[in-house]
Amino acid sequence: MRVGADGVVTDARFDGHGCAISQASADLLIESIIGKPLEEVKKLNKESILELLGIELGPVRLKCALLSLKVLKAAVYGLHEASDSLVATFDESRVDFVEIAPVSELPNGERLFIEVGDKPIVIFNIAGQMFAIGDVCTHDDGPLGDGDLEGHHIVCPRHGAEFDVRTGKAMSMPAVVDIPAYPIQVRDGTIFVGIPK
Numbered sequence: 391m392r393v394g395a396d397g398v399v400t401d402a403r404f405d406g407h408g409c410a411i412s413q414a415s416a417d418l419l420i421e422s423i424i425g426k427p428l429e430e431v432k433k434l435n436k437e438s439i440l441e442l443l444g445i446e447l448g449p450v451r452l453k454c455a456l457l458s459l460k461v462l463k464a465a466v467y468g469l470h471e472a473s474d475s476l477v478a479t480f481d482e483s484r485v486d487f488v489e490i491a492p493v494s495e496l497p498n499g500e501r502l503f504i505e506v507g508d509k510p511i512v513i514f515n516i517a518g519q520m521f522a523i524g525d526v527c528t529h530d531d532g533p534l535g536d537g538d539l540e541g542h543h544i545v546c547p548r549h550g551a552e553f554d555v556r557t558g559k560a561m562s563m564p565a566v567v568d569i570p571a572y573p574i575q576v577r578d579g580t581i582f583v584g585i586p587k
C-alpha cells in the first residue's frame with residue numbers, strides 16, 4: 391500500500407491465495423481503499439466488509455471474509471508507525487542524502503551494513519543497481535540483511551518472511567508490514583542514502 395504526502399492511499403495491491411470468499415473480499419477491499427484518506431481506512435470494520443460483499447455469511451465464511459481486513463489493518467498501523475521512512479522512499483525532497491562509502495566498497499553481489507543515527511540499514515548491489523532497506527524484520531524485529539536473496543526478494547533468516555528490496559514491501563507471511571526502503575544516489579563514485587528529514 392502506498393500513501394501520498396496528503397495521507398491519501400494512492401495504490402494498494404494484494405497477493406495471496408485463499409477461498410473464493412477471502413479472495414473476493416480482498417479484491418473488493420483493495421478497490422475500495424484507493425483514493426481514501428488513511429484515517430478513513432482505519433475506520434473500516436466487519437460491517438464495511440459485509441456491505442462490500444453484499445451477502446449474508448455464516449461464522450466460518452465470515453472469518454475468511456475478514457482475513458484481508460486483518461492484514462490491511464496491520465499494514466495501516468505499521469505504515470503509520472513507519473510513515474517517515476516510507477514517505478522518504480517515494481518523495482526524495484523529504485530526505486537528506488547522507489554520504490556512505492565509495493562505490494568500490496560495494497561490488498556487484500555484495501551487501502553493506504551501516505547505521506545512520508539509530509537506523510540499521512543494509513545496502514545491496516544487485517546486478518549493478520543499489521537498494522537500501524531497514525535491517526529489521528517487521529515480523530519479530532529480527533535482523534534481515536543476512537538473509538538469502540532471491541532475485542530482488544530478501545528472505546528473513548528467522549522465519550522466512552520475504553521483502554522486496556526495491557520497495558520494502560512485505561511479500562510473504564509471516565510478515566504483513568512493509569520495512570522502510572531508502573532512496574540511493576551515486577555521485578562522483580560515492581554512495582549516498584536518503585534519510586527522512
Ligand code: FES
Binds near residue numbers: 531548
Ligand atoms: S523475524 Fe523475520 S520472519 Fe520472523
